[in-house]
Amino acid sequence: MFIMKKLEEVILSHGKVLGKDILKVDSFLNHQIKPKLIKEMGEEFAEHFKDKNINKILTVESSGIAPAVITGLVLDCDVVFARKQKSLTTDDNTFSSTCYSYTKEEMKRLIVSKDYLHENDNVLLIDDFLANGQAAKAMVAICKQAGANVAGVGIVIEKSYQDGRKLLDDMGIDVYSLARISHMNGKEIEFID
Numbered sequence: 052m053f054i055m056k057k058l059e060e061v062i063l064s065h066g067k068v069l070g071k072d073i074l075k076v077d078s079f080l081n082h083q084i085k086p087k088l089i090k091e092m093g094e095e096f097a098e099h100f101k102d103k104n105i106n107k108i109l110t111v112e113s114s115g116i117a118p119a120v121i122t123g124l125v126l127d128c129d130v131v132f133a134r135k136q137k138s139l140t141t142d143d144n145t146f147s148s149t150c151y152s153y154t155k156e157e158m159k160r161l162i163v164s165k166d167y168l169h170e171n172d173n174v175l176l177i178d179d180f181l182a183n184g185q186a187a188k189a190m191v192a193i194c195k196q197a198g199a200n201v202a203g204v205g206i207v208i209e210k211s212y213q214d215g216r217k218l219l220d221d222m223g224i225d226v227y228s229l230a231r232i233s234h235m236n237g238k239e240i241e242f243i244d
């Protein structure tokens with residue numbers, strides 16, 4: 052629980068709002084990484100999902116990897132990261148799904164090797180941000196292709212005023228976000244408690 056307050060404080064002190072809707076958190080999550088902070092994030096995800104029998108974590112390269120690895124360490128399970136490809140070519144031995152990249156403003160294909168995702172997997176999805184839910188939806192689609200179950204979604208920073216949270220709620224998925232932003236306006240950032 053303590054990490055959630057701490058994360059809000061770090062977002063307020065180090066986050067920069069770009070334009071209307073992009074929060075830049077390069078100093079601890081998206082470029083430079085603060086290991087102690089990430090460790091607490093992973094421990095919080097693991098605590099929340101500990102009774103769900105998760106045997107695999109799926110995230111997206113690159114910023115989801117750090118919190119996903121800590122969560123996997125605590126839950127003692129493997130972590131797979133979906134690779135992002137700009138090209139539309141796919142390998143035969145992969146599951147894949149396209150999604151619109153919120154920050155790059157282009158379509159990306161997420162790819163996971165069939166070697167690392169199976170029908171008996173019970174998967175926790177982890178990502179750094181939840182905006183319109185396109186990355187999470189693509190990860191859910193990849194799990195579906197594999198026949199794997201999605202046990203839940205862990206998000207570091209959710210922008211609750213965008214469409215992603217509702218999209219995942221409507222799919223009946225347990226979403227656990229460490230920081231939930233209700234509103235961003237210039238330098239002002241407000242949270243849902």
Ligand code: 5GP
Pocket residue numbers: 072073074075076081111114151152153154178179180181182183184185186187215
């Ligand atoms: P969605 O797919 O939910 O629309 O957007 C989530 C993805 O876009 C995340 O994987 C993240 O990389 C990126 N993203 C969305 N909003 C933000 C933001 O405000 N700041 C940063 N740094 N990344 C974001």
